[in-house]
Amino acid sequence: MITLEQLLRQAVEMRASDLHLEVGSRPALRVQSDIRFLDVDPLTSEMVDEMILPLLNEEQYDTFIRRGDVDFSHDLPGVSRFRVNALNHYRGRGAVFRVIPNEIPTLSGLGLPPVLEKVANLDKGLIIVAGPTGCGKSTTLAAMLGQINDRRAAHVITIEDPIEYIHPFRRSYIEQRELGQHATSFADALRASLRESPDVVMVGEMRDLDTMREALRAAETGYLVFSTLHTNSAAQTLNRIVDVFPPDEQHQIRSLLSGSLKAVVCQQLLPRKAGGRVAAMEIMLVNMGIAGLIREGKTSQIGSFLLMGRSEGMQTLDLHLVDLLQSNQISLEIAYAFATNPEVLVRHGYERRYSSRASHFPG
Numbered sequence: 001m002i003t004l005e006q007l008l009r010q011a012v013e014m015r016a017s018d019l020h021l022e023v024g025s026r027p028a029l030r031v032q033s034d035i036r037f038l039d040v041d042p043l044t045s046e047m048v049d050e051m052i053l054p055l056l057n058e059e060q061y062d063t064f065i066r067r068g069d070v071d072f073s074h075d076l077p078g079v080s081r082f083r084v085n086a087l088n089h090y091r092g093r094g095a096v097f098r099v100i101p102n103e104i105p106t107l108s109g110l111g112l113p114p115v116l117e118k119v120a121n122l123d124k125g126l127i128i129v130a131g132p133t134g135c136g137k138s139t140t141l142a143a144m145l146g147q148i149n150d151r152r153a154a155h156v157i158t159i160e161d162p163i164e165y166i167h168p169f170r171r172s173y174i175e176q177r178e179l180g181q182h183a184t185s186f187a188d189a190l191r192a193s194l195r196e197s198p199d200v201v202m203v204g205e206m207r208d209l210d211t212m213r214e215a216l217r218a219a220e221t222g223y224l225v226f227s228t229l230h231t232n233s234a235a236q237t238l239n240r241i242v243d244v245f246p247p248d249e250q251h252q253i254r255s256l257l258s259g260s261l262k263a264v265v266c267q268q269l270l271p272r273k274a275g276g277r278v279a280a281m282e283i284m285l286v287n288m289g290i291a292g293l294i295r296e297g298k299t300s301q302i303g304s305f306l307l308m309g310r311s312e313g314m315q316t317l318d319l320h321l322v323d324l325l326q327s328n329q330i331s332l333e334i335a336y337a338f339a340t341n342p343e344v345l346v347r348h349g350y351e352r353r354y355s356s357r358a359s360h361f362p363g
Helices: 004-013 045-055 058-067 115-120 137-151 186-193 209-220 234-244 247-260 288-296 299-308 317-326 332-338 342-347
Strands: 018-022 028-031 034-037 069-076 080-089 092-100 125-130 155-160 173-178 200-203 224-229 261-271 277-285
Touching: 004 018, 004 069, 004 080, 004 092, 018 045, 045 080, 045 092, 058 069, 115 137, 115 261, 115 277, 125 137, 125 209, 125 234, 125 247, 137 155, 137 200, 137 224, 137 261, 155 186, 186 200, 186 209, 200 209, 209 224, 209 234, 209 247, 224 234, 234 247, 234 261, 234 299, 247 261, 247 288, 261 317, 261 332, 277 299, 277 317, 288 299, 317 332, 317 342, 332 342
Parallel strands: 125 224, 125 261, 155 173, 155 200, 200 224
Antiparallel strands: 018 028, 018 092, 028 034, 069 080, 080 092, 261 277
16 A cells, blocks of 8 residues: 555655545646646545544644644655645545755746845834735745855744745744744734844734734834735735724724835746746835825825836736746746736737637646
């Protein structure tokens, strides 16, 4: 019978991003965006239980039984770390293992815009990396923290669910805390971290009002705070934060955001022509003009200000798609699948030659 360790080793050897396990199905790997089933027998309920359940501690097991899914990390020494989501479905149990490289990525190595190096060099304020699940937010954040670790003698605290990349001690002193094991919530852990003399705090996700409030307070009082949201644009990110707060607080929150927010990076992962994936990004840097829009609640005008801020390193997603087309990294089909305003592509000479938008999304 094939073991979990054999499957995880095969995932790493084949440079897969994910290993999928499900009762009644053969194990599958996601390699360069495509699902590939392994040539082994379908997994039984007993096999899946033997692979997943021993990895859970008592609290994780209780969460799994009560809620039907649980997130955790798994370390296979000498091979890799994995972010795991175990779940129940109508056939039984299953899990997805996301491969996390042992090496901390660099911003340049990921091919990300150079302006992100300047963003990571900031000494205070709130930086948000946004995008859907699986778009590489954690990897971008890890690269930013890796740059800080290489360049600054700083105290860095991360609060994660679960811990993914393990940061070694270089120039910075880094403490990594995981929800469930070292903290009960992002908000509580963030409040505690501010009593521990940090310079930089990374909050895995701003899930609720308390976490957002604490993140804004920390950024306002002089800390550099990184976090994520599941939003698709800078304007949507701002609206999401403000809308979480009660109406009588929203004017004050917009004022806080205008002073403490430094950057919003929204990203999508696109299939690359040559194989693998490439990040397409919208980047908003908060200058005086954008701070005024935030304060006045005029988020609908942000797109125009991003266009005017290209010399500062700002960009819209659609213009980044044009850049990726010009460098022949993505296909026209993919560009139209992810474009928010296809007219931008047309104006740059990339007229659509496809009839069904729905068919353009990768499997």
